[in-house]
Amino acid sequence: MHDLQKIYRNVLEDILSVGINYGNIKSISTREGDYADVARCNRTEKKTFGMVISTTFDIEVCEWLLKDDIPVQSLKDIIAHEVLHTCEGCFDHTGTWKEYAMLMNRTLGYHIERTTKNIDLGNYTPNYKCAVQCSYCGGVVTRRYETKVIKQPEKYTCPYCNREKVLFRIK
Ligand SMILES: [Zn+2]
Ligand SMILES: [Zn+2]
Known part of the structure; x- marks a missing residue:
């Protein structure tokens, strides 16, 4: 380590x-x-x-x-x-x-x-299953499961730039 x-x-x-x-x-x-x-x-x-x-x-x-x-x-x-x-x-x-x-x-x-x-x-690749991305700052939010933010990204603000209605699903 x-x-x-x-x-x-x-x-x-x-x-x-x-x-x-x-x-x-x-x-x-x-x-x-x-x-x-x-x-x-x-x-x-x-x-x-x-x-x-x-x-x-x-x-x-x-x-x-x-x-x-x-x-x-x-x-x-x-x-x-x-x-x-x-x-x-x-x-x-x-x-x-x-x-x-x-x-x-x-x-x-x-x-x-x-x-x-x-x-x-x-050799590392993360094994998250779902992801949304911010269309404004490019920040990516990943989850292992279909959580609320994955299902309804439009209801959440971007954790990086704090803007509303900028997240969309990419995976
Ligand atoms: Zn940075
Ligand atoms: Zn953002």
């Missing part, structure tokens, strides 16, 4: 070494199960009278990513992708996020991309 905390610390050092300041990350942890989105970054905003007074982030990666047959660089690419989302103005995959990703790729040999399609995940 890969040491998640150790690899995470290496990624943070790499990010700082190219002069990028990441956000206030409270935790990085694993979650069980098979998902098409191998990792995600959850943002929590504390508000007072409608004003955001603090923003914190929690990063989750799928537990299977820590298996030894997943290349370490792939894991670093995936973690760095999520950490860059914690930077100022980087919650989507355009603008500053894209600039930072390209900087990491160019100077440190990372392969950070918008999706994990081209990342080497060893």
Whole structure:
């Protein structure tokens, strides 16, 4: 098994070494199960009278990513992708996020991309049966069974961009 905390610390050092300041990350942890989105970054905003007074982030990666047959660089690419989302103005995959990703790729040999399609995940293929996708941001939600969100995606907001009526079934 890969040491998640150790690899995470290496990624943070790499990010700082190219002069990028990441956000206030409270935790990085694993979650069980098979998902098409191998990792995600959850943002929590504390508000007072409608004003955001603090923003914190929690990063989750799928537990299977820590298996030894997943290349370490792939894991670093995936973690760095999520950490860059914690930077100022980087919650989507355009603008500053894209600039930072390209900087990491160019100077440190990372392969950070918008999706994990081209990342080497060893022999692993997730075994989810059903999936819906967001027509706005491209985010994919997967389930092992026909749950409510799979049957009626139009009734749910996208968990990535929070828009309504953008999810449609792809599998
Ligand atoms: Zn992303
Ligand atoms: Zn979306």
